[in-house]
Amino acid sequence: MTNPQVADVPCHPVDEKLPARKLIPSALQHIAAMYSGVVAAPLVIGPTVGLSAGNQVLLISVSLFIAGLCTLTQTLGVGKVLGNRLPFVNAAASGGIAPLLAIGQNTAKGHELQTMLGSLLVAGAVCLVIGPFFGKLMRFFPHLVTGVVITLIGVSLMPVPVRWAQGGAGAENFGSTSNLALAAFTLVIIVAMQRLFTGFLRQISLILGMVIGTLAAVPFGMLNTKTFESAPLVSIPTPFHFGMPEFQIAGIISMTIMMLVLMTESAAGMLAVGEICDRPVDGRTISSGLRIDGLGTMIGSLFGGFAISAFAQNIGVVSLTKVRSRFVVATAGAVLLVLGVFPVLGAVVSLVPMPVLGGAGLVLFGTIAISGVRTLSRAHLDEGANIVIAAVSLGVGLIPLAAPEVVANGKVVQPGIYHAFPDWAQTILGTGICAGAITAVLLNIAFNHLGKKKPQEQPEPEARPAKPTAPAEPTEAVPAGDPVAGKS
Template sequence: MAINSQGNPTPAACHPVDEKLPAKQLIPAAFQHVGAMYAGVVAPPLIIGPACGLDQRDQIVLISVSLLVAGLATLLQTLGAGRFAGNRLPFVNASSSAGLASLLTVAHSAPEGHRIQTVLGAVLVGGLFCLAVGPFFGRLMRFFPHLVTGVVITLIGVSLMTVPVAWVQGGEGAPDFGSAANLGLALFTLVVIIVLQRVLRGFLKQIALILGMVAGTLAAAPFGMLDTSTFAQTSLFALPMPLQFGPPEFHPAAILAVCIVILVAMTESSAGMLAIGEICDREVEKRVVTRGLRVDGIATTVGSLFGGLPTSAFAQNVGVVSLTGVRSRFVVAFAGGVMALLGLFPVLGGVVSLVPYPVLGGAGLMLFGSIAASGIRTLSRAHLEQGHNMFVVSVSLAVGLIPLAAPTIYQQFPQWFQTVFGTGIVAGAVVAVLLNMIFNSPLRAPAAKPVPQPAAPANGG
């Protein structure tokens, strides 16, 4: 006899991962996953949209597509499609923050009026690259140990910190940029989130970031800091249309930058699957990882045709499974269905677009700070006291921080070089991989399984 999520005996043939819970248990557990992933799903389009020069209405489209793709990808991942795709684990797929800094560089380097097309073209090829590399990725895992992934994740969090800092001040181009009112609203939002994280428990703690954003938005309303003009014209229900931003454009430098980040995202997804397997006491074989990565590739490729961004694992939801002990994949599938439905109602994306930039900034400081903290935690398991590991980390972080400290340092270099290395994440990743090869010889070492500790369910992805 096996033991289910509630500690009751079940037939041995039914693993807790395959357990179908009654609705009164399934629905609350599913909404915990929705709460843990929602803020992280809507954050990437909120960042990429303005960088590509999109107006508020187009940003709402990006948000809706992000929600829809996340939901459908999670459904495919948890329920599976024969032996072709899906790891059939309680595993969430959604827009990843890993590639945001690179996508921002791609957007800024593209000609005005062609930015979103260039970004989506690079994402499309990145998705195809994921599909092509997925079956062989197990052989590449040795190049991405904790030493490398820790550097990359840390750089992701640090590099993206410029985004919420700009939001805190009101957003680039705002007439009141840097005003005391904007800074005060951002501080209020951050303080509310901190207090809620301290006093709340269970599901409410999972959605503390969302509750903080609601509180900040309500606080902004009496001061006329809400722009409701676009929201009033947003349709209640709409199906996303392919190529609604025009045909994708393909630029080699942009594609290379995104493909490098895709490798990092694949490493995250693979590690997440192994972690879920450990938590759920189910062996994750190579073919399971391959099927899981195939979902990443499918979601990224197809999603890009509608305005979607790179898709990978959400570590926060791994933490939810660990903390709640509910291992049923059908719970996560239900959560995916909820997210997909949310994506079909643009009015919900319009609600997100109402949130003032200072409120987003206050929440973003915590959101992206938690990513950097995750990277530091990963580095803590990289045995920095051994060999040249500390040297590898030091040089990689230094190179990765150069574009952040001096954004114009590579302006005399060719455009392709600026696009690829103008983001610290790619530069740091390349240096970390090369130095790890030089000092730790991964070519001769067997590939180790990176089984990370499950992340605490802070909001974001």
């Protein structure tokens, strides 16, 4: 799909500079594939912590700005230690949402976001420190472990779009038939587009479905335009706008565990991109790429950003289009940077009614769960005790969903299963993701590492890029903006 560079010296496709007529449309494809995933975290976290409409817009703008900055640095590189110089997208991972929600639920009112950002600051620092040595830790995060974690992330997030479909927590008409009908309409539109469209239109079906759902809500007065009144035209993200970071040991542990999972997916994504682009990835490249994850998470937390990781849907775009130029992805990063500087553009996203987000969210978070199932399918479940490890880990992780806290008329009528535990334990165990991840790691070590010279799944991280089908698999998740398939 790429044309030879107009030069006497041949150029590797990764370093090829395409003409504008190809560069811009190719960059827009990446924007379309990633946009929903980039704004997913602020769209979920903002209403949960009770942000005003204006601050919600700014939170979206920060997410776009940090994603653009990280993607530009990743693709173009800085010196010899920052950036993998591959067509690789870095942005806020949806995988980090669930543990952040758990932190918020176990934090004093009014301090939720600050505690989340403090946990992210420390987790990002840990990522930055252990990044150069992470290759030695990857053997403890094989497909068996990451598959369990990704599946739990998708399943644990499902209550969020269900609440959106009902109108959002606190809505006067919560659970009304009109809200549910609009959510169902949006879902049907997205599914129909997936069935009828191909190529670029299919890739952006999630966004198109949200646009159509929003337009359908206009005649019924379900559109909230007040956000524009508080959205500035231009605003440069400023540090500590949402308050100084606050630190909670349980939240730090929770996000550090999640960051290790995100790092594993980023490393696997780099291996896949290197294979797709015929540019083998070595340990130095992975270390340089993971430094962006750590720095992006640290710096982003000061402004209101979230955990940074790879976006697998963009790996799928590279595989599908065969356009391997890193400058295409860098251009997409520059566009995200511009979108982040103009909050009024972020206000457009906040116009989308909650039920429309609910219909789209079922696809978005459902795709995350399916990505985990797909990863588990490569975990050799028929070997040894792998199926038991997966079953027990998933079971432990699903406990909070099976016995949740039930609130009626503002009163807790049924406490959650961990209500008698200390606050720090409730934060770690609350969503089940961290509990499931810890269980999977420990059981995998016990069964596949201790006392064995050749662990059953230890070679898997190195073998991933050798599988001819692996690079193409993320393309299935493109429309849903799933950052987790190659994670978050």
